[in-house]
Each structure stands twice: as C-alpha cells, then as structure tokens.
C-alpha cells in the first residue's frame with residue numbers, strides 16, 4: 001500500500017455529472033440516449049444514424065498500443081482515458097473509446113479495465129461489474145446457439161450434423177479453467193447425445209467480434225446468420241441460420257449493439273463498448289463506437305489490447321480495413337517496469353523485483369520497445385512513445401528511455417503522468433501527437449492484401465511482426481486451409497490467437513526473440529465476423545484464476561461500499 005488512494009477511492013471522491021449534461025456539448029440531446037441510471041447511457045440507433053450521416057469531417061483517430069506487457073498491464077487504458085482528458089485540457093476536442101471489461105480478469109489477475117488513478121471512466125465499479133448487461137447478453141446469446149444446436153441433434157439431427165465436428169463451444173464470462181474441456185449429453189437417451197464440448201470466455205466468442213464489427217441491427221442479423229457452428233457428415237458447414245437461431249440471437253443482442261457512453265473522471269464523454277481481448281480475439285472496441293465518436297469530436301483516442309503484435313496489428317489489418325478508417329498516429333505505451341522485465345529476461349514476472357532502480361535493466365528492455373516501434377512504422381503511421389510513469393520510477397531510468405527514443409530511434413517520446421495527475425499529466429504527449437499528425441506525410445498501408453494466400457498472410461504477420469524465421473502448419477492446419485479455400489473463405493483477414501507474454505509464441509521468451517519458427521495448430525472461419533482465426537500453441541481461450549484471485553480480497557459493507565475492486 002503506497003499511500004496512494006485506490007482507483008475506487010478516487011472514483012468515489014468525484015461527483016459525476018448527469019450523462020445528459022456530459023454529452024450536451026457533443027450535440028446529443030436526452031432523447032438520443034437510452035438512460036441506464038444518471039451517469040450511464042446507450043446511444044439510440046436513430047442517434048447513431050444521424051451522427052453518422054452528419055457532414056462533419058471524421059476526427060483524427062489516435063491508437064494507443066503498448067510494448068510486450070507484464071501480466072499486470074502497462075497502462076494503455078489509463079493512457080487512452082488520460083490522453084482524451086489531456087487533449088481537452090489543452091483546449092482540443094477529444095473523446096475516448098475503450099472496451100468494456102470482462103468479469104474474468106476483474107476477479108482474476110488484472111482487475112478492472114476502466115483505467116485508473118485520475119484517468120479512469122466512471123462509475124468504475126458498475127463498468128467493471130454488470131455495466132449495461134452487454135456481456136451477459138452476449139453470454140446468453142452465445143449459449144442459445146449451443147442449446148439450439150444440441151437440441152437439433154437430440155430432435156433427430158435432420159441436418160446430419162457430425163456430432164464430433166461441432167465448432168461452437170459454450171461461453172462463460174468467468175475465468176473458470178475446468179470448463180475448458182467437458183463432456184455433455186450424459187444421462188442416457190432422455191438427455192441427448194453425449195459429445196465432447198467446452199467453454200470459452202465470452203470475450204473470445206465470435207458473437208463478441210460480430211457485435212464489434214456490425215454496422216447496424218440488419219448487418220448484425222446477417223452476420224449472426226453466417227456463423228459456422230458445425231460441419232455435417234459430408235464436411236459441409238452448418239450455420240446459425242441452418243439451426244434457426246438467427247432471429248432469437250439477434251433479439252438477445254439488440255440492446256448490446258448500442259454503444260455505451262459514460263464520462264471520465266474529468267467529465268469528458270467516453271465510449272465503452274464491446275470487449276474482445278487481443279490475444280484470443282481482435283482486441284478493440286466496436287466500430288459503431290468509433291464511427292460515432294469520430295463524427296462527434298476532432299480527436300478520437302482508442303486502444304487495442306496487449307502489445308502492438310496483437311491489438312495494434314489486428315486494429316490496422318482487420319478493424320481499419322472493415323471500418324474504412326486509419327489511425328492518424330499511434331501512441332506506444334512503455335513502462336520502466338516492463339522494460340526491466342524484458343531487460344532482466346524475467347519469467348514469471350516478479351513485480352517486487354522490478355521495483356529496484358536499475359538503469360541497465362531498463363536499457364536491456366529497449367530491444368522489445370524498438371521492435372514494437374519498427375513494427376508500427378511498417379504501417380506508415382507516426383509513432384510517439386508514451387512513457388507511463390509509475391510511482392517509484394527513478395529520474396535516471398525515465399531519462400534513459402526518453403534519450404533512447406530521441407537519440408537512437410529518432411522518434412518523439414513523452415513522459416506521461418496521467419495516472420497521478422489526470423489530463424494535465426498528458427499535455428506534453430498530446431502536443432507531440434498533434435505535431436506528429438500535422439507533420440505526417442506517409443501513407444497508411446496494410447501489411448498484406450486479403451487476396452494473398454492464407455499461408456502468405458500468416459507468414460507475413462509472423463515474420464514482419466513477431467520476428468519469426470518461418471511458419472510451420474500442422475497437418476490439421478493444412479487441412480483447414482484446404483477446406484477454407486474450397487469453401488471460398490480465404491480472401492479475408494486473419495486474426496492470430498497467440499500468447500501476449502512474448503512477441504513470439506513462447507510466453508517465457510522476452511525481448512525480441514529471433515531464429516524461431518511459428519507453429520500453426522488450427523485455422524477456423526469466423527464467418528459472421530468476416531475473418532479467419534489462426535491458433536498458435538496452447539492459447540487459452542478460457543483463462544484460469546491465479547492462486548490468489550482478486551476476488552478473494554473483495555468485500556462490500558452494509559451500506560454498499562465496495563472494497564478490493566480494482
């Protein structure tokens with residue numbers, strides 16, 4: 001306990017304004033909102049359409065990504081919220097768009113995802129728990145598909161679904177590892193046909209990706225219909241529409257599709273919508289939120305999960321392609337503790353050991369930071385490094401990073417103290433980003449063309465971004481590629497599923513691993529989302545809780561005051 005108030009205590013010390021007042025400067029009126037209490041609202045579909053059609057130019061989009069993080073995270077969400085406040089602090093119009101938290105990490109290791117300190121969105125305890133129910137709606141909708149699928153098999157299996165070739169797992173919004181692999185249908189004929197099944201985290205459900213990429217309700221419904229849930233005995237795909245789930249699933253998601261609006265601790269509006277992780281999914285908030293936010297402000301600050309090898313790569317190659325948009329600049333979040341984590345080649349992370357001042361260890365982490373900078377420059381976007389200062393970071397450590405960026409990388413870097421100081425702590429960073437945008441003369445470009453072969457797309461990501469020497473496809477993955485090509489599902493982007501602990505596919509390899517080979521286990525279509533998913537080694541689509549879960553430290557007293565919630 002460093003004497004610094006907890007995120008929750010800081011959040012409780014602030015009086016929020018009614019959300020109807022917070023959004024007024026954006027030109028949004030009360031009837032543009034579906035209110036969820038005084039300080040939370042969803043934008044109505046009519047308001048979304050009106051905002052989208054406004055002839056105002058789209059605001060400049062700034063992506064916040066990061067270097068390869070310690071398991072605690074290095075401050076992308078804090079920086080995203082803090083930057084939106086910093087832009088407003090220096091007199092510029094800016095909004096933040098972040099993802100909504102999953103209960104998995106909240107009760108596990110990372111805790112909440114509403115930012116922190118004086119750069120968080122409010123009401124953080126609601127946002128980190130049930131919020132507006134979107135994750136619950138997604139979990140129910142996901143499991144309705146599972147229920148209807150097994151019911152179809154039980155009721156005669158007219159579609160001749162191959163019982164051992166069901167692709168659609170069940171979902172839960174909890175880090176419950178024992179549900180990763182299950183057997184269902186036990187209990188004799190009255191129950192159904194026994195088969196292997198398993199659960200994934202709701203954040204990894206294709207419905208989460210569909211919700212985040214859909215244009216509107218009609219598009220959402222068309223995407224749901226296309227989802228491949230199984231294959232029949234002839235190897236032909238069976239879709240959600242084939243098992244007649246489309247309408248009911250879309251009904252369950254009709255409110256979740258509307259983007260949530262809340263406020264930051266400094267009273268600026270923030271969109272919080274959709275919650276795919278970037279290791280097991282595409283890792284950024286909904287396109288609907290981005291579309292609306294870009295029409296409502298001069299700058300939109302948005303985040304992509306985990307390191308730039310995951311969230312940022314997918315943001316550029318998948319989300320920007322679908323959303324027909326491009327980042328005007330990228331903020332690469334670095335921290336002294338993450339640099340030392342790499343410099344000391346540490347695994348697992350021992351945060352106490354990362355406390356001690358050690359400039360040499362900081363320098364040892366530069367190869368990871370540099371790789372992320374070089375990777376991001378390949379997309380033709382300006383990069384500014386945000387050194388997110390934690391309590392206890394020594395001046396000489398901070399100076400070493402700023403000097404390295406300026407002298408060795410030739411890029412701008414800014415010390416950011418938005419956690420401890422709110423928007424004011426990001427003013428230098430904001431100004432450097434505005435300058436980078438004004439001076440940028442490069443063209444944004446994707447890393448690959450969707451018409452490239454599936455192998456080529458994956459090899460491009462692996463060699464250009466992860467630093468792999470080459471890629472090997474397991475025989476099952478080769479079969480998957482042939483089937484995708486025969487199904488005509490190969491001219492789409494690829495979403496890689498890979499560990500976030502390393503640039504490589506091996507969690508304990510720190511820094512910038514070279515001379516290694518990426519192995520692809522499986523490739524499957526997310527036909528509703530419109531991309532392929534490629535699984536690398538043992539990525540956990542249903543994480544587990546740590547030995548000491550955050551949940552064990554949580555409490556609530558009789559007047560409802562919560563403690564232990566990040």
Ligand SMILES: Nc1ncnc2c1ncn2[C@@H]1O[C@H](COP(=O)(O)OP(=O)(O)O)[C@@H](O)[C@H]1O
Pocket residue numbers: 007066069072073074075076077078079110111112113114115116117306388389390391419420566
């Ligand atoms: N500058 C900082 N000082 C202290 N704690 C911080 C700072 N920046 C982030 N944190 C904390 O570190 C954790 C990770 O921050 P977060 O913004 O969620 O990272 P990311 O989005 O990159 O995973 C959170 O608990 C957050 O409150």
Ligand SMILES: O=COP(=O)(O)O
Pocket residue numbers: 073076077110113276277278279283304305306307
């Ligand atoms: O998908 C992961 O997101 P964070 O890096 O913000 O935890």
Ligand SMILES: [Mg+2]
Pocket residue numbers: 073076077078113
């Ligand atoms: Mg985050």
